[in-house]
Structures are given as structure tokens and as C-alpha cells.
């Protein structure tokens with residue numbers, strides 16, 4: 001199972017091809033678009049999200065509502081492109097730097113300068129157009145299909161915001177369905193209304209100061225069997241693969257599994273989850289501090305992953321940088337951006353983690369059709 005994406009933030013569309021999905025998976029297009037819609041929401045988003053109304057268009061690999069086993073071609077159009085048609089034209093255009101909206105002043109914290117030097121590009125727009133977090137739209141689309149695949153096996157995925165800057169959401173122990181419902185109703189994807197209000201006010205304050213703010217998000221996946229991923233080889237450890245996926249999301253600077261970095265402060269007896277057994281549950285753990293993983297494999301407990309997003313580096317409060325033409329110092333110009341995209345990042349991380357899990361699921365129960373995978377899965381459950 002694999003996918004690639006292509007497309008620029010102000011180009012005509014984002015494109016992806018997904019290969020390796022089985023045949024006979026029923027797709028719910030409304031549910032797919034609902035996930036895209038979730039990513040667009042969240043308190044602190046900028047004006048661009050008022051322009052876009054992300055909708056997946058499937059152009060191959062699906063017929064009469066079911067996958068055929070052929071690669072899936074999927075695109076999401078950029079409404080904003082109509083304002084950029086000339087600037088983003090694939091054909092050469094006449095005009096000066098201004099007409100081309102050439103970027104020669106790299107923004108600190110973005111890919112601009114490194115990408116320009118690496119690819120020998122004198123127009124840093126060629127870097128920023130692709131490095132934009134707009135690309136996460138199709139990563140959510142891909143993950144939304146993976147989510148529908150896993151749902152066929154009773155797997156549920158939830159996400160929540162744990163922190164925005166100084167404001168931390170209080171811990172809770174809600175069942176996953178309630179967590180999904182409550183976070184969906186929240187502008188900042190938390191379960192607690194008081195925290196929501198505090199976070200909104202905090203984002204307003206940050207915005208007023210011309211600044212931006214990051215945060216911590218969490219993804220929980222329930223209903224997975226023991227044994228996805230493997231201890232036998234470094235690149236088959238599923239927690240490692242998830243970590244790579246999370247770190248590849250724009251602006252993410254860290255990832256934790258279960259209690260994560262807190263494990264460095266505690267004793268072994270305070271960290272490890274004791275093994276229990278009951279007739280109806282089989283083996284289970286008394287606690288879930290290790291976030292559903294031991295030995296790079298799922299242990300049957302819910303997967304719990306956290307990721308940290310840095311504040312978005314496009315600031316209304318300019319930072320110091322250097323012009324690549326003149327090598328003179330300047331303070332970056334003001335650009336349209338989001339003051340806080342942490343709630344959206346929570347939706348993105350859900351889908352990135354779901355994709356990695358679906359991939360490991362297919363590796364374990366591999367088959368070319370849903371029927372074959374169901375049979376393999378049932379057989380494994382019997383073995384367990």
C-alpha cells in the first residue's frame with residue numbers, strides 16, 4: 001500500500017495516486033468529504049479556508065461505489081487558483097518579478113531558504129508552493145479511505161487537542177465514541193467547554209499581537225488486534241513508522257507513544273503495563289502507559305500517539321532574515337496565514353497515523369479483495 005502526492009498550494013489542484021488497496025471496499029464519498037471538511041475547521045484559521053471548500057474527486061480505481069483493486073486517482077481542486085492562474089502558469093509568462101510574484105526574501109522557519117539553495121531556485125515561490133501545509137488536504141483524503149477500510153474490521157479513530165500554547169486540556173477518560181462526538185462539537189477539538197473558551201481567548205490574544213501559536217495533539221485508535229508491526233526488523237516496527245509519518249506533517253517537531261517522554265522520569269514499575277487475562281477479553285494490560293505498543297507491535301490496547309506542532313512561522317510580527325538577491329538584512333513582509341492551525345493538525349495527524357496502521361494491517365492480513373482479507377483476519381482471531 002503506497003501513495004504519492006503532487007500539486008502546489010496555489011496551483012489548480014492537489015493530486016494523489018493510491019496503490020495497493022484491495023477490491024470490493026465500499027466507499028462512502030460523503031464520509032470522505034466530511035473528513036476533508038473537518039480539516040478545514042478550527043479556531044485560529046486564516047482567510048484561505050473561507051475560499052476553499054475541499055471536495056475529493058475520484059478519477060480512477062472506483063466503480064459503482066466499490067474499489068476495483070486498481071490504483072485510485074484522487075484530486076482536490078484549489079478554488080484559490082483562479083486568483084493565481086498567471087502566477088502559477090506552467091507555460092512561460094511575460095512580466096517582471098512582481099507579475100510573477102517572485103519570492104526572494106526567505107521566511108524564517110519555512111522551507112524557503114534551504115529549498116532554494118538545494119534546488120538552485122532563484123524564485124523561492126517554487127519552494128513555498130510545495131512546502132505549504134495545503135498538501136495535508138490529500139493526505140487526509142488518503143487517510144480517510146484507510147479509515148473506511150479499517151472501520152470494516154471494527155477499528156475506531158479519534159483525535160483531540162491536548163495543548164495550545166500555555167493552555168492545557170485537563171485529562172479525562174471518556175469512551176472513544178463520546179470523545180469523537182465532543183471534540184467534533186468543539187472549535188478547538190477539546191472535550192471541555194471551559195478549556196475551549198480559554199483556548200479561543202488565548203488564540204485571539206496571540207493574533208492581536210501579530211504572533212502565532214502551536215500545540216500538542218493526540219490520536220487514539222481502538223479495536224486493533226495484537227501483532228500489527230513486528231519486532232524482527234527495524235523498519236517493520238509500527239511505532240517507528242508512525243513516528244516517521246507524524247514527523248512528516250508540516251510544522252511537527254516531536255512525537256510520543258503513550259506516556260512518551262515522561263517515561264524518562266519514572267521507574268520501571270511505574271511505566272510498564274501489567275499483563276492480565278480474562279475469559280471474555282483474553283490477554284489485556286491493566287494500564288496503557290505504553291500507548292498500545294511493545295516490541296514495535298500492537299498489543300491489543302488502544303494506540304495513543306501525541307505530536308507537537310510548532311507555531312506557524314508566517315508572522316504578522318516580522319522576524320529578521322536576509323534577501324537572497326542583495327544579502328541585505330530585512331524584516332519579513334506580512335503575509336496571509338493562520339494564527340493557529342493546531343485543531344486542523346489534529347485531524348491531519350489522525351489520518352497520517354490511520355494510514356500507517358492500515359498499511360500494517362494489510363501487510364498482516366494481505367489479500368487482493370476485502371473477502372480474502374476478512375477470511376485471513378478471522379483465521380488469525382481463531383489462532384489467537
Ligand code: EPS
Pocket residue numbers: 009046048049052080131132133134135137250314336337338
Ligand atoms: C500555508 C499558508 C496558508 C494556509 C495554508 C498553509 O495558505 P495561503 O498561503 O494560501 O494563505 O491557508 O493552508 C491551507 C491552504 C490548507 O488547506 O490548510 C502554508 O504556508 O503552509
